[in-house]
Amino acid sequence: MISLHSIAGGKRAVLLLLALLITALLLLPESRQEPVLALGRHMAAAVSIPLRALEWVNQGIDGMWARYGTLQHVREENFTLRQEIARLRQENTRMHETAAASTRLRDLLELKERLPYPTVSAQVVGRDPSNWYRSIVINKGAGDGLAVDMGVVTPAGIIGRIVKAYDRFAIVLLLIDPNNAVTGLVQRTRDEGIVEGTEKGLTRIKYLPLLSTVKVGDQVVTSGLAGGFPRGLPIGTITKIERREAELFLSAEIVPDTDFAKIEEVLVVTSPRESTQLPPMPFPLQPPARRDAGDQR
Amino acid sequence: MKVAAYVALVLLVIPIQIVLLDRISIAGIRPDLALVTVCLIGLYRGEMETVLAGLAMGFAQDLFSGGALWGNLCLKPVLGLMAGLARRNLVNLTWAFVLTLMLGLSLLSGSVMYLLKSFAGSGASFFLAARGIILPQACYDAILGLAALKLIRLWKPRRTPLTAFTYE
Numbered sequence: 001m002i003s004l005h006s007i008a009g010g011k012r013a014v015l016l017l018l019a020l021l022i023t024a025l026l027l028l029p030e031s032r033q034e035p036v037l038a039l040g041r042h043m044a045a046a047v048s049i050p051l052r053a054l055e056w057v058n059q060g061i062d063g064m065w066a067r068y069g070t071l072q073h074v075r076e077e078n079f080t081l082r083q084e085i086a087r088l089r090q091e092n093t094r095m096h097e098t099a100a101a102s103t104r105l106r107d108l109l110e111l112k113e114r115l116p117y118p119t120v121s122a123q124v125v126g127r128d129p130s131n132w133y134r135s136i137v138i139n140k141g142a143g144d145g146l147a148v149d150m151g152v153v154t155p156a157g158i159i160g161r162i163v164k165a166y167d168r169f170a171i172v173l174l175l176i177d178p179n180n181a182v183t184g185l186v187q188r189t190r191d192e193g194i195v196e197g198t199e200k201g202l203t204r205i206k207y208l209p210l211l212s213t214v215k216v217g218d219q220v221v222t223s224g225l226a227g228g229f230p231r232g233l234p235i236g237t238i239t240k241i242e243r244r245e246a247e248l249f250l251s252a253e254i255v256p257d258t259d260f261a262k263i264e265e266v267l268v269v270t271s272p273r274e275s276t277q278l279p280p281m282p283f284p285l286q287p288p289a290r291r292d293a294g295d296q297r
Numbered sequence: 298m299k300v301a302a303y304v305a306l307v308l309l310v311i312p313i314q315i316v317l318l319d320r321i322s323i324a325g326i327r328p329d330l331a332l333v334t335v336c337l338i339g340l341y342r343g344e345m346e347t348v349l350a351g352l353a354m355g356f357a358q359d360l361f362s363g364g365a366l367w368g369n370l371c372l373k374p375v376l377g378l379m380a381g382l383a384r385r386n387l388v389n390l391t392w393a394f395v396l397t398l399m400l401g402l403s404l405l406s407g408s409v410m411y412l413l414k415s416f417a418g419s420g421a422s423f424f425l426a427a428r429g430i431i432l433p434q435a436c437y438d439a440i441l442g443l444a445a446l447k448l449i450r451l452w453k454p455r456r457t458p459l460t461a462f463t464y465e
Contacts, residue, residue, distance in 0.1 A: 127318075129325060130369065131326055132364060132410050166360075171362070174363075177363060199421035280446045
C-alpha cells in the first residue's frame with residue numbers, strides 16, 4: 001500500500017495538486033469538460049487497437065470452440081448418415097435383386113403358360129465341379145418327374161439337356177458343351193442339321209446341305225426330330241458360315257440366344273411330344289443376349 | 298470318429314466346389330478344391346487315408362459333373378497317393394514344396410482329364426486346352442493349396458506332417 005508519508009515532499013505536493021485538479025475537473029459543468037473528453041477520445045482510440053486485437057483473438061477462440069462443437073456434431077451426424085447410406089444401399093441392392101428376380105420369374109411364368117408342353121420350373125444351384133464340362137446343377141430331379149435327355153429352356157431359348165437325374169437334383173449339360181448335340185433347323189431355309197457345342201463356348205450347326213442358301217443372321221431353332229426338345233424353340237443366330245473344300249456339307253457357327261453365364265431359373269420340358277402345337281411366335285420373350293465368346297464358359 | 302470327419306469333409310468340399318467356387322472363378326476357371334483337399338490329406342495324413350478320401354471326393358465330383366467319364370474317381374486317389382508318397386521323402390513341409398507339388402499334380406490331373414476327354418471323342422487341341430484350362434487351373438490350385446496350408450498352420454501351428462525321420 002502506498003502511503004503518502006513514503007513519498008518525498010515535492011512529489012507529494014504534485015500528487016495533491018493532481019488530485020485537486022481532477023476533482024475540480026469533475027466538478028466542472030459538462031460543457032466545460034470538452035478538453036478532457038477529447039483527451040479521453042484519443043486515449044480510447046489508442047486502447048481500441050489492442051482491444052480489437054484481443055477481440056479478434058477472442059472471436060477466434062469462440063469460433064474454434066464452435067467449430068469443435070460443430071465438428072463433434074458433424075462427426076456424429078456423419079456416422080449416422082454413413083450407417084443410413086449403408087442400410088439404404090443394402091436395401092437398394094435387395095430391391096434390385098428382387099426386381100430382377102421378379103422380372104426373370106415373370107418371363108419364365110409367361111413362357112410356361114405359353115408353351116403347349118408340360119414343363120417343370122427349376123432353379124440353378126451350382127455349376128460343374130470341374131472346368132472340363134459345361135454343365136449346371138438344378139434343384140429338381142427324378143422325384144419331380146425329370147429324367148435323362150429332357151430338354152431345358154429359358155425365355156431366351158434352349159440351354160441344354162439333362163444328363164443325370166438324381167432324386168432331388170439334375171445335371172444339365174449345356175448346349176455349348178462339345179459333348180452335347182441337338183437337332184436344329186435354319187428357320188428361313190428349313191435346312192436341318194446337328195447343333196453341337198464348340199470349345200470356344202459357342203455352338204455350331206453341322207451337316208447343312210451344300211446347296212443351302214443359309215446366310216449370316218439366320219435364326220436356328222430346334223427341329224423336334226429327336227431329343228427332348230419340341231419343334232421351334234430358338235437356339236441362336238448364325239454368325240459365320242464355313243464352306244470347306246471336299247466336304248459334302250456346310251457348317252455354320254451360331255451365337256446362342258441365351259447367356260449361359262447368367263442362367264438362374266429354367267424350365268424343363270418333361271414331355272415334348274405331348275402336344276402337336278408349335279410354340280407361339282415370336283418365341284423369345286426377351287431380346288437375345290449378345291456377348292463375347294469368352295463370357296460363356 | 299475319423300470316418301465321420303472324412304464324410305463331413307466330403308459333404309462340405311463338394312457342395313462348396315459346385316455352389317460357391319463359381320464366385321471366385323477367374324476368366325471362367327475355378328480351382329479344384331477337391332484336388333487341393335486330397336493333396337493336403339496326403340501330405341498330413343498318409344497314403345491310405347488320402348486314397349480313401351480321394352475315392353469318395355472323386356466319386357462325388359463325378360456325380361455332379363456333366364461328363365460321362367469317371368475321371369475324377371480314378372484321378373483323385375492317385376493324386377492323393379502321389380502327395381502321400383512325396384511326403385515320405387520330405388523333411389520339412391515348405392511353401393515352395395507345396396507350391397510345386399500342387400502345381401505338378403494339378404498339371405498332371407488336367408492333362409489326364411484332357412486325354413480322357415479326347416478318347417471320348419470331343420477333342421480340342423492340347424495347346425488350347427493347356428492355355429485355356431490346364432495351366433490357369435494349376436496356378437489357381439497351387440495358390441489355393443498355399444492358402445489352405447497357411448490356414449492349417451494358423452489353426453494348428455505345431456501340427457506338422459510326418460517326415461522321413463518320424464515316419465514309421
